[in-house]
Amino acid sequence: MAPQQELREMARLAQEAxxxxxxxxxxxxxxxxxxxxALAALLPVSETGPESAxxxxxxRRLHEAEVEAGFDNMPV
Incomplete structure (x- = not known):
């Protein structure tokens, strides 16, 4: 095979790769x-920005504190 033909063949193979x-x-x-x-569909969306977040x-913090306070009042 001529060197020019070999170069064309190598160029063609490189292009395919x-x-x-x-x-x-x-x-x-x-x-x-x-x-x-799919993940974006599962995550909650904040509609009004960082202040809303x-x-x-x-x-959520206040709700969790309320739940925890309820547990503190349970008899042992």
Whole structure:
């Protein structure tokens, strides 16, 4: 085989390998995107921003304190 022909063959093989690698990466990223969308559907959404998140955290803290106080009043 002539050197020029060998170079063309190697270039063709390199191109095929690059296309296969890109296809594999695209498939992996598609799976990741699907997982992220599924997770986003499960997570609660804060509609009014960080202030609302802080208020929600304070509400939860107060509720947990109330529940704990109820346990403290139980007879042993």
């Amino acid at each position: 690059m296309e296969l690698a890109a296809t594999g990466q695209k498939a992996a990223l598609s799976v990741l995107l699907a997982e992220m969308r 802080a208020e929600e955290a304070e509400r």
